[in-house]
Amino acid sequence: MGVDKDAAAAVATELAPARPRSNSDVVALFAVLWAAANLFHVWGPSGRAFELFSGSTTLGLVQAAAGVVAVAVLLRPRSIALLAALAALGPVMLWFEAPVAGSHWVLASLVDLALLLAMIAARWGDRLAPVFVPVARLVLIGFYFFAAFAKLNHAFFTPSVSCGTYYFDELAGSLGISLHSASGGWWSHLVLIGVAATETSIPILLCFRRTRYAGVAVGLVFHSLIALDQTHLFSDFSSVLLALFVLFLPASFASDVMGRHRERVRAAVAAVAAMLLLLQWTRGNTRLYRDGLGWAWVLFDVVVLALVARFLLRPHPPAVERPFSFRRHGVPAWMALVVVLVVLNGLSPYLELRTAYAFNMYSNLQTADGESNHLLVTRTLPVADFQSDLVRITATNDSGLQPYVGAFDLPFLQLRDYLSRHPGASLTYVRDGVERSVARAADDPALVEPVPSWESKLFAFRSLDQTPPADCQPSFLPAL
Numbered sequence: 001m002g003v004d005k006d007a008a009a010a011v012a013t014e015l016a017p018a019r020p021r022s023n024s025d026v027v028a029l030f031a032v033l034w035a036a037a038n039l040f041h042v043w044g045p046s047g048r049a050f051e052l053f054s055g056s057t058t059l060g061l062v063q064a065a066a067g068v069v070a071v072a073v074l075l076r077p078r079s080i081a082l083l084a085a086l087a088a089l090g091p092v093m094l095w096f097e098a099p100v101a102g103s104h105w106v107l108a109s110l111v112d113l114a115l116l117l118a119m120i121a122a123r124w125g126d127r128l129a130p131v132f133v134p135v136a137r138l139v140l141i142g143f144y145f146f147a148a149f150a151k152l153n154h155a156f157f158t159p160s161v162s163c164g165t166y167y168f169d170e171l172a173g174s175l176g177i178s179l180h181s182a183s184g185g186w187w188s189h190l191v192l193i194g195v196a197a198t199e200t201s202i203p204i205l206l207c208f209r210r211t212r213y214a215g216v217a218v219g220l221v222f223h224s225l226i227a228l229d230q231t232h233l234f235s236d237f238s239s240v241l242l243a244l245f246v247l248f249l250p251a252s253f254a255s256d257v258m259g260r261h262r263e264r265v266r267a268a269v270a271a272v273a274a275m276l277l278l279l280q281w282t283r284g285n286t287r288l289y290r291d292g293l294g295w296a297w298v299l300f301d302v303v304v305l306a307l308v309a310r311f312l313l314r315p316h317p318p319a320v321e322r323p324f325s326f327r328r329h330g331v332p333a334w335m336a337l338v339v340v341l342v343v344l345n346g347l348s349p350y351l352e353l354r355t356a357y358a359f360n361m362y363s364n365l366q367t368a369d370g371e372s373n374h375l376l377v378t379r380t381l382p383v384a385d386f387q388s389d390l391v392r393i394t395a396t397n398d399s400g401l402q403p404y405v406g407a408f409d410l411p412f413l414q415l416r417d418y419l420s421r422h423p424g425a426s427l428t429y430v431r432d433g434v435e436r437s438v439a440r441a442a443d444d445p446a447l448v449e450p451v452p453s454w455e456s457k458l459f460a461f462r463s464l465d466q467t468p469p470a471d472c473q474p475s476f477l478p479a480l
Contacts, residue, residue: 146346
C-alpha cells in the first residue's frame with residue numbers, strides 16, 4: 001500500500017507544472033554529464049591537448065581550454081555562464097579537428113548549438129530546460145536514425161568485411177577472448193543482425209511513451225558494452241550518447257540525482273579529472289594516464305547505469321508525454337534550424353556532399369558517383385562531383401599514403417589536400433585511366449594546389465573500396 005502511495009505521489013509530482021527548481025536540476029545534471037563527455041573527448045583519440053607544453057597547436061590549446069572549463073562545470077553545474085562557455089568551445093573544437101573528425105563530435109556540436117540558442121531564447125532563465133531538452137532529444141533521434149540506417153547495406157551484412165564483425169572481434173580480443181566472427185559462420189550473421197536490430201530499435205523505442213524507458217535502458221547498456229573495447233577507445237562516443245539518453249527521463253530523475261550531499265562527490269570527480277588533464281598535458285600517453293582514463297570511464301559509466309537502474313526499478317512516474325513537441329514546451333519555431341542541420345548532415349552521403357563524419361560511422365556504407373551499396377537507397381543524388389574524379393595509388397614512398405596502395409581509391413580533392421602539405425612525396429597513380437609517376441608531388445603543380453581550409457573541412461570524403469563488398473575502414477587515414 002505504501003509503494004502505491006509513493007508511486008502516486010511521484011506521478012502527481014511529475015504531472016504538476018514544472019517548477020524552476022526541477023528545471024534547474026535538469027540543466028545541472030546535463031551540465032555534469034556534458035562536462036564528462038567533453039573530458040572523454042579531449043582524452044580520446046581526437047585529443048591533442050597532450051601537445052600543450054611541447055609544440056602546442058591551436059587545436060591542443062582549444063581542447064585544453066575545454067578540459068579546464070569542463071572541470072569548472074563539474075564544480076559549479078548550475079552556472080549557466082560556465083555551461084555556455086563549454087558549449088561555445090564544442091563547435092570550435094570540431095572546426096579545428098576537421099576533416100579528421102568523429103561523427104560523435106558533430107552530434108555534440110549540434111547539441112551545443114541547440115544549447116546556446118536555447119539560452120538566447122530563454123534569456124538564461126528558468127525556461128532553459130523546457131526550450132533546450134525537446135530540441136536535444138530530436139537531435140539524438142535524428143543522429144541515431146541515420147547511423148542505424150547507414151548500416152542497412154550489403155557490405156555490413158557480409159561478415160568477412162563488415163565493421164560489425166571487425167569491432168566485435170576487436171572488443172572480444174581486447175578482453176582476452178578469441179572469437180574470429182569475421183571468418184564467417186551462421187553466428188557471425190547473427191552478430192550483424194543483432195547489432196543492426198539493436199541500433200534500429202533504439203530511436204523507435206524512444207519515440208513511444210510506453211517503450212521510452214526501455215529505449216533509454218537499451219541505449220545505455222548497448223553503448224556501455226561498446227565502450228568496453230580496450231583497443232579502440234569508444235568512451236568519447238558513448239559518453240556523448242549517455243548524456244543525451246538521460247534527457248529522455250523525467251525531471252524527477254534529475255532532481256533525485258542532483259539532490260543533497262552531491263557536492264563532495266562532484267568535487268572528488270573534478271579533482272580526478274584535473275589530475276588526468278595534468279597527466280595528459282605533462283606526460284602524454286603514459287601507462288598511468290591510460291590506466292587512469294580507463295578506470296575513469298568504467299566508474300563514470302557504472303555510476304550512470306546504477307542511477308538509471310535505481311530510478312527504473314523503483315516507483316517512478318510515467319514517461320514524458322510528447323517529448324519532442326515545440327508548442328507544448330514553448331520552443332521557438334526557429335530552433336528547428338538545428339534539426340534541419342542534423343537531417344542535412346545525415347543526408348550528405350546520399351547527396352555526395354560528404355562521406356566523413358556524416359553519421360555513417362562504422363557502417364561500410366559506400367556512396368560515390370551516383371552509386372550506392374545501400375539496400376534501400378541504391379542510387380545517390382550527387383549535388384557535387386568530387387567523387388567522380390578518383391585516383392588509385394599504385395606506388396609511393398609516403399608512409400601516410402602507403403595504406404591506400406592497391407586497396408582504396410581516393411577522391412582527387414583529398415589527395416591534393418594531402419599532397420599540398422607533403423609536396424616531397426613520390427607516387428605512381430592512375431587518374432582517368434592514365435598512369436602517371438612523379439618523383440616529387442611538387443613537380444606537378446596540379447597535385448599540390450592547396451585546397452581552401454573551409455572546403456577541405458566541409459567536403460571531406462572517405463576513400464573507396466572499388467572491389468565489392470566494401471571493406472571496413474576502421475581508422476581515419478591521413479587523406480581520409
